[in-house]
Amino acid sequence: MHIYAFGSVCRGDVSRTSDIDLLAIVDQYDERLNPNDYSIYSYRRIREIWREGDPFAWHLASESKLLFTSDQSDFSKSLAAPAPYQRVVQDCQKFLALFMEARQSAETTTTTTTFDLSMIFLAIRNFATCFSLGLLDQADFSRRSAIKIGNHSLSIPQTAFEILERSRILCTRAIGPQINKSEADAAMKELPRIQAWMERLLEEVKSHDQRI
Structure with a gap:
């Protein structure tokens, strides 16, 4: 063991x-x-x-x-180093799809808002990690990877990002204050910008994949 x-x-x-x-x-x-x-x-x-x-x-x-x-x-x-990471396109597409599913749920129902915001945070975190591992010199595996990848970082108000992060912590660990309606609305206001960021980085991933 x-x-x-x-x-x-x-x-x-x-x-x-x-x-x-x-x-x-x-x-x-x-x-x-x-x-x-x-x-x-x-x-x-x-x-x-x-x-x-x-x-x-x-x-x-x-x-x-x-x-x-x-x-x-x-x-x-x-085991030495793992094999090169080859599934960056598929994985980024998968996490974009997860984001889209959670966004749709958040915008059409009020009964699962915190869970939906939690899944949105999971999607952008894992998307950024896969992007950094596939395209950048240094992979970022941290919880805040989406805002720690240099010029490719997600640019939304820090308060909105922290609301998404709190939602994830609430759903996985039941720690912290509940997300109120005004906070949820503030986070959801940024969803179009988050989607545009993910789609832009996905195009970079696809372009990189075609070159190699």
């Missing part, structure tokens, strides 16, 4: 709303490992995502720290 920490605790940007991301790599089911506390992968699956150049493999390769090893080895380091 190997156990790693990854994410904000390894980057050094932990905040009061951060959680501790833990990965357990195992040969077989282990009742000591709670799936609510660990991302649990088999050794075979980790090798597969390394060969696929999956973003999670790159995340682990660049930002994980070994906490426990049952055989004194560092399994992820023994």
